[in-house]
Amino acid sequence: MKYFETKKARIEIIPMIDIMFFLLVFFIMVTLHMIPNAGLAARLPTSSTAQAMPKPQITLGVDKAGLIHYQQQTLSAGQLTLMLRARPQPDQLQVTIAGDRDTSLQQLMRVMDACRAAGVTKVGLAAQAASGS
Numbered sequence: 001m002k003y004f005e006t007k008k009a010r011i012e013i014i015p016m017i018d019i020m021f022f023l024l025v026f027f028i029m030v031t032l033h034m035i036p037n038a039g040l041a042a043r044l045p046t047s048s049t050a051q052a053m054p055k056p057q058i059t060l061g062v063d064k065a066g067l068i069h070y071q072q073q074t075l076s077a078g079q080l081t082l083m084l085r086a087r088p089q090p091d092q093l094q095v096t097i098a099g100d101r102d103t104s105l106q107q108l109m110r111v112m113d114a115c116r117a118a119g120v121t122k123v124g125l126a127a128q129a130a131s132g133s
Contacts, residue, residue, distance in 0.1 A: 080118075
């Protein structure tokens with residue numbers, strides 16, 4: 001009688017592989033969304049002497065209207081000074097200011113003054129290398 005015969009237990013491997021691939025894709029997508037996005041939408045000015053710098057600790061964006069952007073926040077100069085002072089060792093911070101091409105020099109100086117008032121001494125300006133010299 002075939003009804004009472006014992007069958008050997010089998011582990012189906014194909015569904016397990018499907019689940020592992022699904023988990024792999026899931027973790028890759030989650031990891032990509034966890035990477036902080038400092039995508040500042042700015043048209044940087046060009047410079048023939050622009051050089052690559054090490055990654056700054058803080059990147060600030062300054063738009064045409066003079067608004068200061070840091071990690072999806074809009075800050076005033078006073079708020080920027082307080083935020084930088086709250087950091088440990090503000091004199092060791094490296095701050096890069098990415099000003100839009102149409103940002104006035106006065107607005108950039110206002111941001112630099114706010115950084116200096118917090119004790120930051122390493123301030124740089126972001127620029128694109130000029131093409132076709």
